Each structure stands twice: as C-alpha cells, then as structure tokens.
Amino acid sequence: MPTDPSAAAKSTRSRILAAADALARSDGPGHLSLDAVAQRAGVSKGGLLYHFPSKTKLLEALVEEFLSNFDGMLRARETDARKDVLISAYVEFFLNERRLGDPPPSGLLAALAEDPELLAPVRRYERDFLDRIRANASDPALATLAFLAVHGIRAMELLNVKVVDEEEVAEVVTWLKHRLTGESA
Amino acid sequence: MPTDPSAAAKSTRSRILAAADALARSDGPGHLSLDAVAQRAGVSKGGLLYHFPSKTKLLEALVEEFLSNFDGMLRARETDARKDVLISAYVEFFLNERRLGDPPPSGLLAALAEDPELLAPVRRYERDFLDRIRANASDPALATLAFLAVHGIRAMELLNVKVVDEEEVAEVVTWLKHRLTGESA
DNA sequence: GCAACTATACCGTCCGGACGGTAAAGTCAA
DNA sequence: TTGACTTTACCGTCCGGACGGTATAGTTGC
Numbered sequence: 001m002p003t004d005p006s007a008a009a010k011s012t013r014s015r016i017l018a019a020a021d022a023l024a025r026s027d028g029p030g031h032l033s034l035d036a037v038a039q040r041a042g043v044s045k046g047g048l049l050y051h052f053p054s055k056t057k058l059l060e061a062l063v064e065e066f067l068s069n070f071d072g073m074l075r076a077r078e079t080d081a082r083k084d085v086l087i088s089a090y091v092e093f094f095l096n097e098r099r100l101g102d103p104p105p106s107g108l109l110a111a112l113a114e115d116p117e118l119l120a121p122v123r124r125y126e127r128d129f130l131d132r133i134r135a136n137a138s139d140p141a142l143a144t145l146a147f148l149a150v151h152g153i154r155a156m157e158l159l160n161v162k163v164v165d166e167e168e169v170a171e172v173v174t175w176l177k178h179r180l181t182g183e184s185a
Numbered sequence: 186m187p188t189d190p191s192a193a194a195k196s197t198r199s200r201i202l203a204a205a206d207a208l209a210r211s212d213g214p215g216h217l218s219l220d221a222v223a224q225r226a227g228v229s230k231g232g233l234l235y236h237f238p239s240k241t242k243l244l245e246a247l248v249e250e251f252l253s254n255f256d257g258m259l260r261a262r263e264t265d266a267r268k269d270v271l272i273s274a275y276v277e278f279f280l281n282e283r284r285l286g287d288p289p290p291s292g293l294l295a296a297l298a299e300d301p302e303l304l305a306p307v308r309r310y311e312r313d314f315l316d317r318i319r320a321n322a323s324d325p326a327l328a329t330l331a332f333l334a335v336h337g338i339r340a341m342e343l344l345n346v347k348v349v350d351e352e353e354v355a356e357v358v359t360w361l362k363h364r365l366t367g368e369s370a
Numbered sequence: 371g372c373a374a375c376t377a378t379a380c381c382g383t384c385c386g387g388a389c390g391g392t393a394a395a396g397t398c399a400a
Numbered sequence: 401t402t403g404a405c406t407t408t409a410c411c412g413t414c415c416g417g418a419c420g421g422t423a424t425a426g427t428t429g430c
Contacts, residue, residue: 158340236380
C-alpha cells in the first residue's frame with residue numbers, strides 16, 4: 001500500500017481523470033456528471049470535489065493532461081535538426097498511439113460540451129506545433145497537408161466516426177514517408 | 186401570406202433546426218435545451234415538441250439535414266467521369282463553403298454530446314463518399330490524404346480550434362491542385 | 371349547403387428526476 | 401492534535417417530456 005499521501009493523492013487524482021475520460025466516451029460527452037465520475041473512480045462526490053473544486057476545474061485538468069502528454073512525447077524528438085524530422089515524428093507518434101489502441105481523449109469533447117472556450121489551450125498548442133513543423137519542413141505545404149490529415153483521422157476517432165480503415169492509413173503513411181524522405185534537400 | 190399550410194409548417198421546422206444549430210454553437214453543444222430552442226425559434230415548447238416529439242428526434246433531424254445538404258451538392262458533380270474529378274470537387278466545395286463563411290454544423294456536436302450513436306449515419310455516408318473518391322482517383326493514396334486533410338480542417342472549425350490560417354489553406358490547396366491535375370494520365 | 375367530425379398546428383403548465391455545488395462531520399497518518 | 405483526505409446529507413435549479421387545451425382548415429354524410 002502507498003504510505004506516501006501525495007502519491008495516494010496523485011493516484012486518486014489520476015483515477016478520477018481516467019474515470020471522467022472513460023465516462024465521456026461511454027455515456028456521451030454531454031452526460032458527464034460528477035456523481036458518475038465519483039462512482040466510477042471509487043470516490044465519494046465530496047472526495048471528488050475536494051480534488052477538483054468544480055466541474056470546470058475537472059475539465060480543465062482533463063485538457064491540460066492531454067496537452068502535457070502530447071507535448072512531452074514531441075519535445076523529445078526536437079533535438080534532431082534534420083529536415084522533416086518533426087512532421088515525420090508527428091505522424092509516427094500518432095501511428096504508434098493508434099497501434100497501441102489508446103482510446104481517443106474523449107475528455108476533450110466533454111470539455112467542449114460544457115464550454116467551447118476550454119479548448120483554447122489546445123488551439124494555442126497546436127498552432128505552436130504547426131509553426132515548428134513548417135519551419136522544419138523541406139516542403140511546408142506537404143508537411144501542413146500531413147499535419148491536417150493526421151488531425152482528420154484523430155478527429156474521426158474522437159467523434160466516433162471512424163471512416164478510414166487500417167489499410168488506407170498505412171497506404172497514406174507509406175506515400176507520405178516516401179515523399180518526406182525522398183524529396184528533402 | 187402563404188396559403189399553403191405545408192409551406193408554413195416547413196418554414197417553422199427549418200426555423201427550429203436553424204435555432205438549434207445556432208444555440209449549440211453559442212452556448213456549447215452540451216447546453217442545448219428544448220426551452221432555449223423553442224424561444225429562439227419563436228415557438229412555444231409545446232409547438233416544438235409537436236414538430237420533434239423528443240430531443241433525440243430533433244438531433245437526428247439536425248444530422249440528417251447536414252448530410253442531405255452535403256450529399257446534394259456532391260452528387261451534382263458526379264456525372265463527370267474524368268479521373269480525380271471527385272476529390273477535386275470535394276476540396277473545391279469545401280473551400281467554397283469556407284469562403285462563404287458558412288458556420289460549421291454545430292448541431293452535429295450537440296447530437297454527439299447527447300448520444301455518440303447519432304453520428305452513425307455520418308460515418309456511413311463519409312465511408313461511402315471516400316469509396317467513390319478512391320475509385321475515381323488516379324492516385325488513391327493522394328486522394329485519401331486530401332480527403333483526410335479536408336476533414337482535419339473541418340474538424341478544427343467544428344471544435345472551435347482553428348489552427349491553420351487562410352494562407353496556409355490556400356498553399357495546401359494549390360499544392361494539391363498541382364498534383365491532382367498534373368499527375369493524371 | 372350545412373352540420374358533425376377529424377387532422378394539423380400550436381400554446382402554457384406542471385412534474386419528476388438529474389445535476390452541480392455546499393456544509394459539516396468523520397478518519398487517520400505523522 | 402492537526403491537517404490532509406474522505407464521507408454523508410442536503411439544497412436549488414434546470415430540463416425533458418407529458419398533458420390538456422385552442423383554433424383553424426379540411427372532409428364527409430345528408
């Protein structure tokens with residue numbers, strides 16, 4: 001058993017976040033209730049509100065968690081200065097996430113349902129990353145196209161409208177890889 | 186004055202749908218209430234429930250309206266049998282919608298917030314259209330990439346996370362046009 | 371041609387349940 | 401014994417939906 005209270009607190013906290021994310025997916029983003037999250041996380045409602053003093057704070061934390069996960073993964077690859085490293089890493093990272101079967105961050109939708117403004121940090125972050133990708137790209141238009149395509153797939157998964165199948169994704173990725181490695185310089 | 190009762194009914198119906206769509210955008214997709222829709226549409230709640238017997242039915246109608254608008258526009262271009270006509274038309278249509286400043290169909294998000302399953306028709310339709318695009322494409326991978334990129338932008342607008350600016354969109358479209366017209370054989 | 375009846379379109383009220391949030395008391399490790 | 405953590409109990413509000421009623425416009429029987 002964890003004797004460290006802060007560790008216990010952290011695990012409760014992340015249990016709550018995971019519960020919220022899962023519930024947003026299964027019940028629909030608009031039906032995310034504090035009672036349901038508390039029950040799913042194995043905490044009383046009061047306990048939940050101790051960690052997140054309001055529903056808005058909970059949703060903010062959900063968005064923040066998504067962004068920090070994303071950011072950490074990507075910064076690691078940014079030491080390599082070669083052309084097209086970033087967009088390739090972006091595609092690769094996305095593919096890997098997909099292969100692992102990681103569920104899409106449905107908490108984002110719950111945040112959106114409550115208040116669209118909660119997604120403002122996402123917009124800022126994505127803008128920043130697109131800037132870096134373009135600056136590092138041998139062909140900014142192609143890199144932007146790839147960036148958009150990844151977002152297209154991510155959005156489809158988020159919205160539960162999965163349209164492209166595995167083969168098609170693989171085909172597109174192969175096509176992209178060929179252009180990205182073959183046309184640099 | 187319209188003496189045709191069905192015409193009057195239809196206008197009330199579409200007024201309601203437009204009101205719902207607008208409210209989903211301004212208040213957040215999760216805060217769409219029947220009272221608010223009724224008030225915005227200039228109808229009583231009873232009147233609203235006469236036209237749409239439940240909230241779910243209203244949301245279904247919202248989704249259906251989106252799909253039928255989309256479908257009509259696209260079928261028109263499908264007579265031309267040349268290669269890559271479809272994906273080009275798809276991009277063009279999307280661009281035009283964007284230029285007109287048409288607001289994204291936020292009703293879709295309201296439907297998603299209530300019940301993710303309501304988007305199943307969207308998935309079916311999009312899958313169907315992607316099949317047609319690929320069958321008509323000289324390079325299916327490129328066509329799929331373009332399809333995904335368009336969806337990426339659409340999703341960003343839908344989620345209120347507009348990341349790419351006009352110039353970047355134009356750049357990508359030019360790039361695509363060049364490949365689509367230049368590589369067909 | 372008119373009375374009886376039905377269908378369509380809409381209104382206003384009410385209720386039961388869900389939900390976000392508060393308050394106060396209890397537990398327990400350090 | 402103090403303070404982080406958790407619980408139980410409760411409140412006020414909002415919302416979906418049911419319901420009863422109204423008014424106008426056909427439709428039909430005679």
